[in-house]
Amino acid sequence: MSVLPQETTVSPNSSTTAAESRAAKLMKRRSRIRFYEIIVWIAAIAAYFLLPSKMLILTEIAILALFAVSLDLVLGFAGIVSLGHTAFFGLGAYVAGLLALHFIAEPVTGLIVAGIVSGLLGLLTSFLILRGSDLTRLMTTLGIGLMMAEVANQMAWLTGGADGLSGFSPGPILGMFEFDLFGKVGYLYCVDVLFIGTMIMRRIAFSPFGLSLKAIKGNSMRSAMIAVPGRKRIVIAYTIAAVFAGMAGALLTQTTAFVSPDVLAFHRSADVLLVLVIGGTGYLYGGIFGAILFTLVKDWLSVITPQYWMFYIGLLLVILVLIGRDRLSRWVEYLPERLSKKEDR
Amino acid sequence: MSEIVLETRHLVRRFGAFLATNDVSLKVERGARHALIGPNGAGKTTLINLLTGVLPPSEGQVFLEGEDITSMASFRRVKRGLTRTFQINQLFNEFTPLETVALAIAEREGVGHNLWRSIAGYGKVVDEAATLLARFGLASVMGERTVILPYGKQRLLEIALAFASKPRVLLLDEPAAGVPEDERHEVLQIVSDLPADVTVLLIEHDMDLVFSFANRISVLVAGAVFVEGTVAEISTDPRVKAVYLGENA
Numbered sequence: 001m002s003v004l005p006q007e008t009t010v011s012p013n014s015s016t017t018a019a020e021s022r023a024a025k026l027m028k029r030r031s032r033i034r035f036y037e038i039i040v041w042i043a044a045i046a047a048y049f050l051l052p053s054k055m056l057i058l059t060e061i062a063i064l065a066l067f068a069v070s071l072d073l074v075l076g077f078a079g080i081v082s083l084g085h086t087a088f089f090g091l092g093a094y095v096a097g098l099l100a101l102h103f104i105a106e107p108v109t110g111l112i113v114a115g116i117v118s119g120l121l122g123l124l125t126s127f128l129i130l131r132g133s134d135l136t137r138l139m140t141t142l143g144i145g146l147m148m149a150e151v152a153n154q155m156a157w158l159t160g161g162a163d164g165l166s167g168f169s170p171g172p173i174l175g176m177f178e179f180d181l182f183g184k185v186g187y188l189y190c191v192d193v194l195f196i197g198t199m200i201m202r203r204i205a206f207s208p209f210g211l212s213l214k215a216i217k218g219n220s221m222r223s224a225m226i227a228v229p230g231r232k233r234i235v236i237a238y239t240i241a242a243v244f245a246g247m248a249g250a251l252l253t254q255t256t257a258f259v260s261p262d263v264l265a266f267h268r269s270a271d272v273l274l275v276l277v278i279g280g281t282g283y284l285y286g287g288i289f290g291a292i293l294f295t296l297v298k299d300w301l302s303v304i305t306p307q308y309w310m311f312y313i314g315l316l317l318v319i320l321v322l323i324g325r326d327r328l329s330r331w332v333e334y335l336p337e338r339l340s341k342k343e344d345r
Numbered sequence: 346m347s348e349i350v351l352e353t354r355h356l357v358r359r360f361g362a363f364l365a366t367n368d369v370s371l372k373v374e375r376g377a378r379h380a381l382i383g384p385n386g387a388g389k390t391t392l393i394n395l396l397t398g399v400l401p402p403s404e405g406q407v408f409l410e411g412e413d414i415t416s417m418a419s420f421r422r423v424k425r426g427l428t429r430t431f432q433i434n435q436l437f438n439e440f441t442p443l444e445t446v447a448l449a450i451a452e453r454e455g456v457g458h459n460l461w462r463s464i465a466g467y468g469k470v471v472d473e474a475a476t477l478l479a480r481f482g483l484a485s486v487m488g489e490r491t492v493i494l495p496y497g498k499q500r501l502l503e504i505a506l507a508f509a510s511k512p513r514v515l516l517l518d519e520p521a522a523g524v525p526e527d528e529r530h531e532v533l534q535i536v537s538d539l540p541a542d543v544t545v546l547l548i549e550h551d552m553d554l555v556f557s558f559a560n561r562i563s564v565l566v567a568g569a570v571f572v573e574g575t576v577a578e579i580s581t582d583p584r585v586k587a588v589y590l591g592e593n594a
Contacts, residue, residue: 016476020482023443023475026488027465030444147363207462208467211440217447218437221399224419225435225511226449230459236460257534 001287011100031135031206040288044191048184061295062190063251066197066285068275075273076281077210079217080132080236081268084145085245087125088118090264092246094152096258097165097259105171107254111193111247118246121241126238130199130231142266149264165259186255193251194288201284204240212238214282274313277320348375351396351427356405358391365391366402373514373544378537380547380559382579384588387550388568390432393516396546397429398422400489409514425514429506430520432548434503438492442483442502445491447474449509458560472511479585480535481505484527488561497525504532514544521554533558556580564588 047058067089074080092114099110128140152159159165172178177185204210215223216230224230253259261295262268271294279290297316348473349388352374365388381389394400396407406415409427421426426570435447450470451457465471466467481501486494491502500523507515517536522527533554536545544587549555555576562579564571566588572579579585 015484016479019475019479020472021486022484023471023478023487024448024465024468025449026441026443027471031465032462102367195360202461204460206463207460207467208448208457208464211444211464212452213447214439214455215437215445218439219420221436222435222437222506223433225397225423225431226506227420227423227452228419228448229418233458236458 002174011336021328027319036285040285041195044195048187048191051180052184055187057295057299059183059187059190060254062194063248063255063290064272064275064295065291066251066287067196067248068272068279068291069074069194069198069201070241070248070283071243071272072276072281072284072287073213073241074234074238076283076286077205077213077217078234080129080234080238081137082129082141083138083273083297084141084143085272086090086147086264086266086268087141087145087240088242088245089249089252089268089272090148091121092118092154092249093253093259093263094159094249095246096117096250096253097168098264100170101111101165101168105169105293106175107170107173107189108169110254111250114253115243116246117148118249119243122239122242122245123235123273128233129238130234142269145264145266145269149261149266152261152264160259161263162261166257167217169257170254185322190251190255193247198246198284198288201240201244205284209236211235218268274317277317349373350375351546352408353392353396354406354408356392356395356407357403358388358395358400359403364568365477366395367565369405369565369568369570371563371570372594373546374377374448375391378545378547378558378560380549380555380562381565382549382552383565383571384557387565390518391550391563391568392565393429393518393546396516397427401550423510423512426511427512427514427516428507429516430503430507432461432518432522432570434499435500436491436502436506440491440497441488442478442491442498442505443471443474443487445502445506446477446509447471448479449506450474454509465509477505481508486518496523497528499522500530501528503533508535511524512543515539515548517545517549519548519550521549521551548589 022328028264047054051058071082071085074082096110097118104110113122125144128144132140148288153161173185173189179185212223212228215228216233220230249263252263275290275294276286277290278293279286279288298309299311301312303343305312349372353369355370356366356369357364361470366407369392381387381392385445391400395402398417401414406413407424408414409422414422414425420558447464447470448457451464451467454470456467475484475487478484481504483498483501483505486498491499496501504520520536521532524532537558539545547559559576563573564575564579566587572582572584574582
């Protein structure tokens with residue numbers, strides 16, 4: 001404990017200036033674009049050209065990724081566990097469907113409206129997750145998700161009930177790009193939205209707001225003692241996450257021209273959590289990596305064992321938990337930060 | 346000038362049948378260097394928790410600069426200039442010291458809610474954080490994760506973090522505990538160097554530190570104020586000696 005270096009008592013002025021410039025560098029380095037980020041987006045574009053027959057599964061991945069990235073904002077940053085995140089996904093899906101059916105078929109409009117409506121639900125329900133422990137939050141969010149599913153089921157006159165919502169076809173994106181039969185436009189549309197959404201959340205992540213969310217997660221008592229208004233921050237983060245989850249739902253509706261009651265099913269909330277467990281939390285790209293792995297593994301398993309693939313997903317989850325969540329959420333740190341040799345920290 | 350900045354009236358806190366704080370009425374003047382001493386389990390930390398809103402009192406009131414803050418949220422009290430350190434470090438393990446202190450400064454400056462600008466863009470905040478860390482001898486480790494720092498460094502960060510909020514009333518819960526011997530004096534010197542109008546309430550077991558630092562002392566025993574007075578009065582009070590000897594014998 002007493003092995004502190006003696007360098008701590010240098011002449012004050014020069015050391016202060018040195019400290020300031022070092023601090024500025026360190027802070028800038030925090031938000032620097034990482035090597036893996038560039039790879040992700042290059043791969044997303046490359047896939048469009050290299051895998052023209054896989055557009056549907058790639059679209060599925062992009063949608064799940066946006067959904068997972070939005071959950072990471074509350075789980076990985078604010079530390080709020082949720083088993084009902086699909087309430088926002090499903091609401092966005094229905095809003096986009098209803099809008100296309102009754103009012104405007106233009107997808108971007110539908111996307112934005114779905115995001116706003118889901119965000120409103122997020123704002124309203126955020127007050128329910130402010131109190132209590134992780135367990136109460138799990139139960140509350142689970143309850144909200146189940147209630148939404150039941151509402152959609154009961155309001156068959158509006159939502160089509162168990163039959164789902166169909167009979168609409170999304171118009172050309174911004175009036176210019178028509179959805180094609182192979183899903184190529186749909187994929188590019190989803191990747192664009194995922195890219196913009198991730199960039200927005202990335203900005204938030206490196207802002208003082210994003211840092212304060214991590215402080216709340218890290219030690220809520222201390223965060224209050226440095227004047228972080230915890231409840232307000234959680235409300236805002238939860239609302240933003242709901243907006244993007246709703247947009248992910250809208251993307252599903254628009255690329256499939258159908259809303260199944262399944263968009264509000266519990267398994268979606270569980271899946272998206274699993275995605276984050278696989279990809280790691282607290283750095284947003286975990287949602288993307290997780291979505292890729294989860295969807296590919298699920299697809300592969302459902303081909304080789306159509307009836308028991310759920311078992312293997314469960315087994316995977318058990319193995320992941322045994323390896324340890326901590327190590328998992330940090331695996332990204334072993335990736336090189338940039339192409340050149342790693343600098344000293 | 347004897348303006349009262351921090352006051353409690355008949356403060357009571359029960360944990361079940363146990364009376365942790367028993368009818369404490371305390372007045373702390375602006376600029377005071379007020380020490381809170383007492384044997385283990387006397388309720389010193391509980392009192393700090395009540396003052397800072399970590400715990401709600403069972404009865405009684407807390408006033409900050411004449412305003413009733415009894416049911417005010419902790420973060421609002423900090424915004425009003427009341428902050429503290431913890432006896433057991435309460436830090437953000439995954440943060441670097443730089444991030445930790447920069448966030449506290451950003452919140453103090455009211456920019457913590459900004460979700461669009463990178464924190465690196467707040468040059469003044471980052472500079473101030475660096476200067477503060479350098480003052481506490483933490484400049485060399487400001488980019489490390491807090492959790493891997495040696496305990497002594499974490500302790501210094503704990504205190505630096507309270508300074509980052511620029512408190513008008515600072516509550517120090519055994520700040521020197523765990524600070525290496527040779528740096529203890531330095532820590533207390535930084536605290537002593539605070540502007541004269543900053544009020545400090547100090548919990549400390551090291552009596553030499555208390556007697557050299559404080560100008561007023563309250564002795565807490567079994568949750569209640571046993572005796573209060575100047576350093577001279579307390580250091581010669583036979584009852585205080587008895588309480589401490591009785592506890593230590």
